[in-house]
Amino acid sequence: MVAQCDFKLVFALDDAYIHLAVADQILSGGYGVNPGEYSSPSSSIIWPYVLALTQALHLGAFGPLLINAAAACATVFALLRALEANGLFDDVNDRPFSYLIALLLIFNVSAVALPMTGMEHSAHVWASVVTFLGLAGAARGSKPTPLHFFALVLLPLIRFEGAAFASAAIAGFALLGHRRFAAGAALVIIIGLSLYVALMTSRGLPLLPSSVLLKGYLANLDDSTSNLPAVVKNLLRSITSSYGLRLILLGLAVAGCASWLRTDRKAVIVCLTVLAAIGAHLMFGQYGWFNRYEVYIMALAAAALLWSAAHARPHLPALRWSLTKIALVLGLGIAAMPYVTTAMVTPIAASDIYEQQYQLARFAKSFYRHPVGVNDLGMVAYRNPDYTLDLWGLGSEPVRKARTAGRYGPAEMEALANDHGVGLVMIYDVWFPKGVPSSWTKVAVLRTRTVTLSQRDVAFYRTPLADAAELNSALEAFKATIPPRDRLDIVAP
Structure with missing residues (x-):
């Protein structure tokens, strides 16, 4: 890939350089792409400030690449470690199954292609998965750690759509008995969003970035040619698109697991938080654009499905567990298909x-x-x-x-x-x-x-x-x- 670019590091998306340009202006006391002129082209609240730090270190394009690669590796490692701890790979005869799941997860979280976009999505995937693992641990009696707190607070700050899962997760932690943890996270998020609103208002900028206002599906769908609200149109689009259908497939699988685990109240709470996030993305979320907009929710759904399967496993006879393994591999394989293609297209x-x-x-x-x-x-x-x-x-x-x-x-x-x-x-x-x-x-x-x-x-x-x-x-x-x-x-x- 580097050879095709005359041995220069070039991202797969030009959008990455918008964030780098904004980061440079932040270091100069401004915000936007031109000195002395305010604009809000960044699709993230905190990402330009993170890149301002890497720019101050003179890392250039290597800054976002290093962060994204680290986030992608950390996501896969955290998932595999959690699944192993929850007994998904306990049987020595399940070794081929564990290898297949590990390979599929690499693509389910787009760990190959997503870092090369240079955008904030790899960090968003990491925050989503780690927040889920915090919920899963809380359901099994573990106390949420500062890392889980950081991931939860990061969700809406790294991507605006992260607010949906953050809200559901805060409710989930509260229902699981960690009310102080949930309240603290909610308070920090509210303070962070309030500071952002105040900053944008003081600069005469809209509360949502221009990328959302001009490129967002809801903005483009809200026209006068139809009486249907934009949210309904987006839901219909989700139902009829291949990306939306894959997400619905995973959501139905998670719902099925929740039904199987219905006697375990805490496990059901974990599944419901994920289902709430899936529903929000189906109504409000975007898809495509180098398969980066929906990857966080696909990764979250895959993590919930595997975690639920691990807890259902002790109650399944051998034959049914064998069929479940086949279903898991097929389901995750179908969900991973776009990200395999994207990895191949990245160079x-x-x-x-x-x-x-x-x-x-x-x-x-x-x-x-x-x-x-x-x-x-x-x-x-x-x-x-x-x-x-x-x-x-x-x-x-x-x-x-x-x-x-x-x-x-x-x-x-x-x-x-x-x-x-x-x-x-x-x-x-x-x-x-x-x-x-x-x-x-x-x-x-x-x-x-x-x-x-x-x-x-x-x-x-x-x-x-x-x-x-x-x-x-x-x-x-x-x-x-x-x-x-x-x-x-x-x-x-």
Whole structure:
């Protein structure tokens, strides 16, 4: 994978570099992607601040990679250790079964592909699994540890959708007799969220990040073409999608285990907390996007299923336990399929980012060296000393406000470019069905053979603020340095 990127570390998603850009601004006293301009493109409350620490240590892209790899390994280790302690692998004849489960869990938590996204999802999976293990331990008489407390508090701070399982887990811990633990976690979470709300309000930013407001399914589903609420539409989407059906399958299995263990009140409480989180994701959650949005709930459901099976095992005759093992392997195998595919595609995805987004960033920072406009924020903004205008709105609040108000088009694009001295715009044409300002001139097209990115061609537009000769010279110099799979067509002098 590194060889395909000329031996550079490149993530499989360009979004990772948005967080790194925000982290740099945090270290400079700001928040967003451009100095002196507030925006909220990060999909996590705490992740940019974590990366600010790694940026302060000059780790660059290795910072999120190291954290994610450690989180993925810790998740698999914690799960296997807990399952072994609960007797799932007690029988020496179950050795092949234990190996199969270990292999499947690696993919069920996406321990191979997820760290290479450079995003906060590996930490979210870890927090979800460790919180569940704290609940499972409490159901068997163990006292929750500070690690369980940290994981529980981290859930809504690392990902907004973590609030659902955090709420269910707090209720679960309280019902299991650990009311002070639950109350303490609830208090810390409320304080953390309150501080975030106060910070966003003081900066004139919305309470939810722009990535949620512009890319979230609920926001996009809430239109005037249907009388159904967005939540209902999302639930219907869950029921009809392959990802949602896999989650429903695991949820039904966990519900079946809860029914089998119904005489064990504490075990039922643990299962119900997981089922509550599954229900919340079916109604409000997202899927896909490199299979990173739903992986936490899939991992949580898999952990609950295996834990329940371990506790049902002593009550099952040999034949029924053999059939249960087959069902577990098949169920986890079906759930793991998307993450096996994603692991295989990850090297290609990183190569695609290198051949498109990395090249755009290289042109902007090393050849053009002036303010630019883009529609796919990430690498171009990261460590760019010049202004980056996000024409899609994640990193530029005026664009986000205009888009959400339904009044965004060529006139607004032109005004914003003029306001920020943008002489070059690099965008996907199809993302702007209303077209671009008539004063912009298409001067080049970068053509790539991408497999995973949404578009192969990136159009370069010169605005009236650019020096035509200087831009053309930069394009010619850049053309001679692009990877052999790419092609830069200069279409206007």
